[in-house]
Amino acid sequence: MKDPGRKITVEDLLRLKRAERPPPEFWARFESEMRAKQLAAIVVKRPWWDGASRLFAAVQRHQLPFAAAAALALAFVGVHFVGGGSTTGRRAPTGAAGPAAVARVPAHQAQVAARADTPREKVGGGALQAAKPEQPVVDSNTSHLAMAPVAAQTESPSRAPFADGIGIPLVDLREAGSDLIKRDVFGSDREFEASVASVRQPVAEPLAQVDPAGARLERLLAPALPAYSSSSVRSLAGDRMKQKASYDRMYESMDRYGTGGMSLEFRF
């Protein structure tokens, strides 16, 4: 029944929307679908970022303590690694690192020496055969290359902090250098022994190694004169060749000065 006196507003019209309801059978279907989705949500494995989101939610819940802890950690890291480099407190750990680096050297060289001793003990000769395994370590430490960084580390207790940074690479250089020296001089580190270094062959004079003229000429002519293989024939051929060479040199010098006829010409 139409009521023309009734005022109709937007709110009244929207009340119609509030009265819209699904039929009762809709809720039965809704509930069954809801149950299936709920079970699927329980069974299905959650993705990895769900745990991350939980962690983030926990962090977000306690923002202030986490922020304070992070600020403290940053301050500690900044003071320890940036601001603490020139303080005296930094020196103690580096001083402790120095002996540790020195202690590394005998251990490494002991391994090298032990490897070098093993074949000699099998052979059964040499002065090092009777020595204990620790003794080659002492011998190798007595070399100036091995002693240099040790002396550098023990010389001044009030050295600058960057000296520690130099000392450790020197130790490494000594280790690497000793290996290189061993390999270059003796072919391999297996042939190394400390006593061999003092019995090294004297270096020959370079001029003494030059062949004499006759021997050199004979060595040069040997492949060219295969028939004259004996030393006497070779010496005879060498004499002839020397004589011929002296003649050739004389004629060549005469041509250079232009000795033709009665005149003497100089050519340049």
Add this chain to the structure above:
Amino acid sequence: MNASKAIAKTLVASPERRLEADADLAIVRQVQAGDVAAFDRLIVKYRERVLGIVYNMTSNREDAADLAQDSFIKAFQSIHRFQGQSSFFTWLYRIAINSTLSHLRKNRLRSFSSLESIRDDDPVSREVVDALTDTTGAGREAFVRELQEKLNDAMQKLSIKHRTVVTLFEIDGLSHQEIAEVMGCSVGTVRSRLHYAKQLLQAELQPYMRG
């Protein structure tokens, strides 16, 4: 006096809502303690309201059912994060509205509307229909159908945020403060959106209005 009470009711949550929120929190604590079946009580309690919100925002029954179910599943999966700082229904509404907004943004170009039937036992709606038409039978049903379509079209012409405010305030009956909590905006923003949305609806539904 009554007008001031009505205005106050629109601004802040009613005491009944607060009692309801306390009861919900007790159920949520049970679920968090491991009583998963207790969550079914929350579903039964809020399914019609959640479905009504989503339906009035989407104007599609099937989408509304799916989105309402998804909202409950999300709430169930995230129930361990609920700390009780807001009421459960505010939290659940926020999940439902965020899901609906995401759905509407994804399917901006696709819109299929389907209508629910209006219950005859609602006196206000029957009174409004009686005021608008004097027909009975099939003619009345056709008029109501047409009015529903006009209402849906007018709602769909609103922006998503304005539609949400109108739905929460006019259809679901939330206060401005509750809407502000649900939508994550200020009360002033809620009022402004509500005022603007009503102006647009009045322009669209002018043929059906009187007085």
